[in-house]
Amino acid sequence: MENLSISNPSPLFMSWRSKAGLAISVVGVFILGLLWIAGVSFEHWKALSISFFLMAYGMRIFIREEYSRFPSGIRNNGVWFRSLTARGIWGWIVGILITLFYTCLYWFPEYLSGLIQAFNRLSQLLRKAPADAWFVYGSLYTFAVVTMGIKFLYKYRHQRYQQIRTWSVVFFQLGFSYFLPGILVSLQQPELYFTYFWPLSYANATPATWSWQSQTSLGAFFFFFGLFMFFVATPVLTWFFGKRWYCSWVCGCGALAETAGDPFRHLSSKSIASWKLERWMIHGILVMVVLVTFLLWLNVYLERAVLKEYSSLFYKTYSFLVGAVFSGVVGVGFYPLLGSRVWCRFGCPMAAWMGIWQRKASRFRITVNGGQCISCGNCSSYCEMGIDVRAYAQRGQDIVRASCVGCGICSAVCPRGVLRLENASGDAARRGKDARLIQVPSSEVGLLKPD
Amino acid sequence: MQIVIIGNGIAGSTAARFLRKQSDHPILMISEESDYFFSRTALMYVYMGHLKEQDLFPYEPFFWEKNRINLLRAKVVQFDYENKKIHTDSGTAIGYDVLVLATGSQPFRPALKGIELEGVRGLYHLQDLQYIASNSSGLSRAVVVGGGLIGVELAEMFHSRHIPVTFLIREPSYWSNVLPREESLMIGQHLRDHSIDCRYNTNLKAILPDETGGCTAVLTDKGEQIATELVGITTGVVPNVGAFRSSGLEINKGILVDEYLQTNLPGVYAIGDCAEVKKPSSGRKPIEAVWYTGRKMGETVAATILGKPTVYDPGTWFNSAKFFDLEYQVYGTIDPQLPPDIETLYWSDGSSRSVRINYRTSDTSVVGFNLIGVRYRQEVCLRWIEQGCGIEKVLEELSFANFDPEFTTEVESAVVTLYNQKNGKQVKLKSQRSLTALLRIFKK
Numbered sequence: 001m002e003n004l005s006i007s008n009p010s011p012l013f014m015s016w017r018s019k020a021g022l023a024i025s026v027v028g029v030f031i032l033g034l035l036w037i038a039g040v041s042f043e044h045w046k047a048l049s050i051s052f053f054l055m056a057y058g059m060r061i062f063i064r065e066e067y068s069r070f071p072s073g074i075r076n077n078g079v080w081f082r083s084l085t086a087r088g089i090w091g092w093i094v095g096i097l098i099t100l101f102y103t104c105l106y107w108f109p110e111y112l113s114g115l116i117q118a119f120n121r122l123s124q125l126l127r128k129a130p131a132d133a134w135f136v137y138g139s140l141y142t143f144a145v146v147t148m149g150i151k152f153l154y155k156y157r158h159q160r161y162q163q164i165r166t167w168s169v170v171f172f173q174l175g176f177s178y179f180l181p182g183i184l185v186s187l188q189q190p191e192l193y194f195t196y197f198w199p200l201s202y203a204n205a206t207p208a209t210w211s212w213q214s215q216t217s218l219g220a221f222f223f224f225f226g227l228f229m230f231f232v233a234t235p236v237l238t239w240f241f242g243k244r245w246y247c248s249w250v251c252g253c254g255a256l257a258e259t260a261g262d263p264f265r266h267l268s269s270k271s272i273a274s275w276k277l278e279r280w281m282i283h284g285i286l287v288m289v290v291l292v293t294f295l296l297w298l299n300v301y302l303e304r305a306v307l308k309e310y311s312s313l314f315y316k317t318y319s320f321l322v323g324a325v326f327s328g329v330v331g332v333g334f335y336p337l338l339g340s341r342v343w344c345r346f347g348c349p350m351a352a353w354m355g356i357w358q359r360k361a362s363r364f365r366i367t368v369n370g371g372q373c374i375s376c377g378n379c380s381s382y383c384e385m386g387i388d389v390r391a392y393a394q395r396g397q398d399i400v401r402a403s404c405v406g407c408g409i410c411s412a413v414c415p416r417g418v419l420r421l422e423n424a425s426g427d428a429a430r431r432g433k434d435a436r437l438i439q440v441p442s443s444e445v446g447l448l449k450p451d
Numbered sequence: 452m453q454i455v456i457i458g459n460g461i462a463g464s465t466a467a468r469f470l471r472k473q474s475d476h477p478i479l480m481i482s483e484e485s486d487y488f489f490s491r492t493a494l495m496y497v498y499m500g501h502l503k504e505q506d507l508f509p510y511e512p513f514f515w516e517k518n519r520i521n522l523l524r525a526k527v528v529q530f531d532y533e534n535k536k537i538h539t540d541s542g543t544a545i546g547y548d549v550l551v552l553a554t555g556s557q558p559f560r561p562a563l564k565g566i567e568l569e570g571v572r573g574l575y576h577l578q579d580l581q582y583i584a585s586n587s588s589g590l591s592r593a594v595v596v597g598g599g600l601i602g603v604e605l606a607e608m609f610h611s612r613h614i615p616v617t618f619l620i621r622e623p624s625y626w627s628n629v630l631p632r633e634e635s636l637m638i639g640q641h642l643r644d645h646s647i648d649c650r651y652n653t654n655l656k657a658i659l660p661d662e663t664g665g666c667t668a669v670l671t672d673k674g675e676q677i678a679t680e681l682v683g684i685t686t687g688v689v690p691n692v693g694a695f696r697s698s699g700l701e702i703n704k705g706i707l708v709d710e711y712l713q714t715n716l717p718g719v720y721a722i723g724d725c726a727e728v729k730k731p732s733s734g735r736k737p738i739e740a741v742w743y744t745g746r747k748m749g750e751t752v753a754a755t756i757l758g759k760p761t762v763y764d765p766g767t768w769f770n771s772a773k774f775f776d777l778e779y780q781v782y783g784t785i786d787p788q789l790p791p792d793i794e795t796l797y798w799s800d801g802s803s804r805s806v807r808i809n810y811r812t813s814d815t816s817v818v819g820f821n822l823i824g825v826r827y828r829q830e831v832c833l834r835w836i837e838q839g840c841g842i843e844k845v846l847e848e849l850s851f852a853n854f855d856p857e858f859t860t861e862v863e864s865a866v867v868t869l870y871n872q873k874n875g876k877q878v879k880l881k882s883q884r885s886l887t888a889l890l891r892i893f894k895k
Contacts, residue, residue, distance in 0.1 A: 013500065013612070071644050073776030077611040078500040086503075158776075160858040271511065369854055370829030371743045372771050372780070375461070376493040377506045390509055411856050413501075415773040417780060417826035420854050 013078030018065040025058030032140075035114045036101075044118035052143065059147050063154045072158035074413050076382070084336065085263050091336035099333030106324045109133035126182040141256060142178045146170055148259035155262075161408050161421070165248055169255035177252045190219050195250055197226045197234075199289040200350035202323060206293060206315070207300045234350075235357050241423050242364025243354035244406020253344060256332065257384065258407060261340025265384035265409065268339035274386055278346050278403065285322055286352040292318045322347065341384040345403055355402030363423045364406065366399040368392065373418045379410035393418055454756065455537065455547040456480040457527055461742055462723025463553035464488040465749025467520045474757050478519070479545065483526040485577055487512060492742060494580045495604045498587075499611040530698045532716050549718050549756050552695070552706060553749075556688035556724040556740050565658030570666040571682045574605050583608070586681060590614045594669050594679040596655045597686035598625050603638075603774050605683040606647050610775075617648040617677050619655055619669075625774075631787055633797055634805060634823055638774045641803070645775050658682055688740050690725040703727055705738050710762045712752045720756070722748035734768055734784060741770060767833045777803060782832035783819030785809055793818065796842070796873070798866045800824075806866050810842040817845050825862055826854040846870055846878045 031051035035044060067075060084090040104111045109132075116131050119139055123131035149170040156162035176195045185191050190213065198205035204226045213219030237245045247254045257265075292314050299311040331343030344351050358364060366389070373396070379389035385403045389410045392399045399419075411419040454470060456463045459482035467480050489507040496502040515522055529538035536544050558573025560566050570586065572579055593609040595602050598620030606616045622628055624635040625642065642649055654672040661667040668678045690705035701707040701715040705727030712720050712728075723745040727737045744765055754761040771780045785807065789795055794812050799805035804824035810817045816839035820832050831852040835845050849863040867880045 071641075071776055074501075076499075076501040080503045081500040159856060160860065161856045164858055369826070370769070370833075371746070372769070372829060374492040374742045375490045375509050376496060377490060377502055377509065378493075378496060381502050381506050394509065408856060415778065416771040417778050417854060420826075421857060 013081055015065055018062055021058045021061030021063075021065060023058065024061065025055045028052065028054030028056075028058060032115070033097075035118045036104075036112060038114065044114070045121040048118040048122075055143075056147055059151060063151050067151075067154040067157075075155060076413070079263075079266060085266075087267065087337055095334055095336040098335070099329055102329040102333050105133055105137055106328060112136060126179070126186065128186040138178060138181075141252075142173055144260040145173045145252075145255045146259075148262065149255075152259050152262050156412065159408075159412050162412060165408070166258065168249045169251075169258055172250045173252050173255040177255075184218075190216060190222070192218070192222045193252075194222070194225070195252060197229045197350065198293070199230070199286065199353070200251075200253075200348055201226075202289050202293065202318065202349075206296050208296075230353070234354060235361075238354050238357040238364075239362050242362050242404070242406050242421075243351065243358045244364070244404075244421075246354060247344065247351060247405035248407045251350075253327070253331070253348070254405065257340040257344060261335050261384070264335045264340045266339070266381050267337065268341060268345070268384055268386035270380050270383070270386050270388045272388075275388075278386070281346045282348065282352040282355070282403075285347055286349040288318060288322070289349045339384055339386070341386075341405070344405065345385050351403070351405075358404070359400065359402040364400075364404075365422055366392075366404065366410065367420050367422045368396050368398055369416075369418045369420070371396060372416045374416055376415060378413040378415065379419060382409050382413045384409070389419070452476045452548045453546060454478045454549045454551065455545060456551040456553060457537075458482060458553035458555055458723065458725070459485065459488045459522070460491065460553060460555045460723060460745065461488075462555070462745035462749045463551065465746045466551055466553065466722060466753050467749075468518070469750050469753035470756065471518045471520055473753065477521070479521045479523060481523045481525055481527060481539070481545075483524070486522065486524055487515070489577065491575070494574065494577070495608050498580060498584055498608045527694065530695065530700075532699055532719065535718065547718070550720070551752060551756075552714070552719065552721040552725060553723045553745075554691045554694070554725045557691040557693075558684060559687045559689045560684055561655070561686055563655060563657055565660060565666060566684070568658055568660050568666045569664050570680055571658055571684060573684050574601055574608075575688065583681070583683075587612055587614065590680050592617060592677070592679045593681045593683060594619060594677055595683040595685060596669075597684065598622055598649075598651075599629075599685060599687065600626075600772050601688075602683070602685035603642070603772075605685055606642070607645075607775050609683075610645060610647065615646075615648070617650060617679070618642070619653045619671060620649060620651050621654055623651050625649065625651075627787060629787060631785065631789070631795075631797075631807065631821065633799060634779075634807070634821060635787075637799065637802070637805060637823060638777060641775055641777050655682075688724065690727065690738060692725055711755050711760055712748060712763050713755075720752050722752050728763065732764055732766075735765055739765070743769075767836050769829055769833065777823050778826065780822045780825075780827060781820065782827065782829065783809075783817070783836040785819040785821040794842075796866065796870050798862065798869045800862070804862060806862060808842065808845065808866075810845075814839070815841040815843065817842055820852075827852040828854045842870070843876070843878050847881050850880060 028051045031047055031054070035047060080086045082088070084094065112133050115136050116133060119131040119136045122139065123129060123135050127135070149166055152166050153163060172195050177193055181191045181193055193201070196204070203209055210223055213223050234246070248258055295307060295311040295314055299307040326347045327343045331347065334342055373390070373393040375390055375394045377390045379393060380387070383389055384407060385405060387399070387401050387404060389399060406421055408421050411421060454476050456467055456478065459480050463480055467478050470476065470478055487508050488510065490509060493502055493507050497504055497507060525539040525541060525543070527537050528540050531537065535548065536546050537550070538544050556575065558575045560573070565571065572582055574580070574583065592615045594617045595605045596619045598618065602618065606618050609616045624632070625639045627635045630638070639649060650671065655669055656672045657670045658666045659668045659670060659676070666680065666682055668676050669682055670676050692702055692706055695702060695706060699716065700719070705725050706714055706721035707729055708714055708721050708726045709729055712722055712726065714721050724738070724740040726748065729737070731737050747765055748763060751761050751763045767783055769782045771778070773779065786793070792812050793809050795807060795809050797805065797807045805822070806825055807821035808817055809819045817835050819836065820827060846867050849866060850861065853861060853863060855861070864880050867878055870876065871878055
């Protein structure tokens with residue numbers, strides 16, 4: 001490849017006000033860091049409030065400087081020149097800090113005691129229970145989704161699809177992954193997350209879970225609700241809308257990727273090699289989680305006679321490698337290095353399951369507008385799932401890919417209006433079948449029929 | 452059969468791909484500009500930091516090797532058509548059975564005082580982008596000359612790096628030799644909203660040198676002097692055919708080709724921007740320097756070379772562009788001045804979205820669509836035009852043409868209402884094929 005050595009003009013790309021906004025947010029993060037490491041001695045909840053205020057206020061300044069001052073439109077200027085979003089030094093710093101946090105969270109929660117103390121008051125307020133590491137995590141996660149969601153809403157304020165979709169993920173995160181579980185705890189009920197199902201929440205369908213959940217009617221309902229969502233609702237909804245009904249509208253992992261992860265979406269690899277790796281990994285993990293769950297139940301059925309402790313050993317291994325290392329540490333910690341959807345693309349067994357339906361039996365596809373594509377590559381670059389959208393668009397072929405989460409950014413950034421997310425049944429049977437040869441006279445190209 | 456293609460742009464690369472798809476002949480593609488085919492259309496996005504350099508290349512390097520399309524980086528300096536040989540600048544002679552010329556365009560440089568100075572540049576080649584990028588820091592102002600599609604791209608590029616831009620436009624409003632007045636004014640306003648200093652009815656007269664051979668200012672035909680260190684010349688492109696002059700090839704502005712894209716010499720074809728079609732089909736021009744015609748010519752010539760003589764037929768005209776944040780699409784014929792036998796239906800929201808449908812006064816058949824901030828389906832619009840569909844039938848079914856992203860506020864009912872008001876008619880818009888239709892049912 002040629003080296004164009006396009007000089008890095010990074011100082012030109014961010015005004016000092018934008019930088020000030022980011023700096024104020026960083027001070028907020030720094031206070032969190034102090035609570036985390038030092039467990040500072042003054043009143044924790046006050047420090048925490050100040051931290052939250054600074055993070056949000058800094059972001060407010062940043063939003064104004066970067067987006068709302070200007071006419072609405074695609075604002076990706078300098079994305080590949082900025083240190084934070086182009087794997088520069090700031091990208092690495094942020095990546096390492098998040099990775100450290102996840103490492104503490106999963107294996108050394110005792111190091112989070114300062115933070116946990118700081119969140120106690122909030123936890124008492126919401127859940128009538130003392131805070132723990134997971135409450136800290138949930139609160140920070142939700143805060144990131146909301147503030148960065150607002151940033152996203154400003155950035156794409158000219159696109160209604162992006163607006164509605166973002167309101168949806170923020171709503172589900174706030175309501176179903178934060179307040180509802182908290183309220184359930186305050187009512188002495190099991191802490192249930194109604195937007196996560198087996199096999200993404202691999203613990204949801206184990207014999208151990210069943211034995212304690214079946215003790216309450218809500219718990220029993222939740223157990224069967226999860227199975228219903230997996231076996232019935234998911235195929236049906238995916239048939240109508242593609243996997244986007246979940247991945248970019250409901251899912252909490254998706255919520256973080258679409259909001260806090262948005263500045264890093266272009267970092268996903270578009271190579272054919274990574275597509276191959278993706279198919280092996282994601283389907284491998286789906287097979288693993290099915291096996292692990294099956295063995296647990298088999299062990300119960302055989303009354304531990306044959307498998308003994310091995311089935312739970314498998315389970316623990318899966319839980320460590322996939323549940324903690326992959327979905328947490330790598331999945332989020334590596335946002336600034338590998339992009340925002342590493343877990344969703346290479347790991348999530350729920351995504352694998354929906355992907356099979358999306359590929360084989362769904363109305364969803366991205367349609368291409370005739371011969372208007374100019375092969376510029378914005379669609380591919382901003383695809384968080386690493387789909388080389390351009391490869392399809394430039395030959396007039398509709399895009400049917402198992403991994404597409406339907407975020408719609410390819411369609412938004414296309415400078416020629418070539419791409420459209422579609423679930424109409426009209427020509428669904430032909431989706432993705434053949435490239436439209438340009439020499440075919442237009443009389444032979446099927447007119448898209450109304451439903 | 453040894454096939455040699457000169458030029459690895461969209462035309463040459465498409466020809467190579469389609470030749471390989473359908474045959475096993477050895478293919479050699481030669482380029483002076485770059486090792487691999489790249490998207491010229493994406494140069495601006497690399498400068499603006501939307502894309503990284505390697506995103507310019509639509510195919511990974513292994514693609515060419517895997518498909519046995521041999522690549523050579525060289526300049527062809529001599530053509531020996533009689534012995535079917537070409538000579539490169541390194542002295543190598545390469546024999547061919549079929550030669551495809553796809554050398555593209557080059558920026559047109561008007562003969563003006565100072566045009567040869569450092570700092571006066573077009574935006575066409577990879578090397579132009581490299582030059583502009585490495586000379587952008589510390590610019591007090593950039594001047595862009597030529598109010599067309601590349602000019603507005605260059606203006607947006609400089610703007611993205613916070614470099615003030617003065618835009619010299621020969622016409623009385625932006626691109627008014629192509630766009631109808633309303634659209635032209637809307638885009639002019641949009642450029643002002645982005646703080647672009649547009650000077651209409653203004654021509655470049657001279658570029659003034661500094662003591663080191665760079666430029667220091669431009670002089671306009673209104674006598675005004677504008678200080679600048681970088682001048683972007685975007686006054687159109689011309690076929691890049693200098694190397695073929697007086698080589699026996701028939702050349703007018705471009706290399707003259709018949710409807711099979713054959714030149715006057717046996718076994719020699721010309722495609723893409725460098726080709727001039729002797730008898731273009733109706734509504735088309737002899738030379739069309741747009742992306743998709745290069746692609747279509749590449750496909751067509753591949754079929755002809757492989758023994759299936761295929762007439763080059765680009766069909767009905769269409770094109771698209773983006774002016775800062777305003778997307779533009781055109782299907783069919785839209786004249787800047789309304790011809791006497793054509794009626795127009797123009798709807799606009801006043802600032803960022805507009806729909807224009809032109810139709811014949813005689814039989815009301817539609818001839819063209821001009822769209823800003825609204826996306827329409829190419830297949831649907833072209834079919835309506837080619838079938839001579841009447842305006843009222845088109846309006847009834849207008850929603851089927853809409854290609855805007857889901858949930859976008861639809862403009863079609865406003866367009867139909869406007870038509871009814873103007874003509875005292877009762878045309879009714881049929882229901883949509885989108886989610887919006889579903890939501891509307893829920894609303895009722």
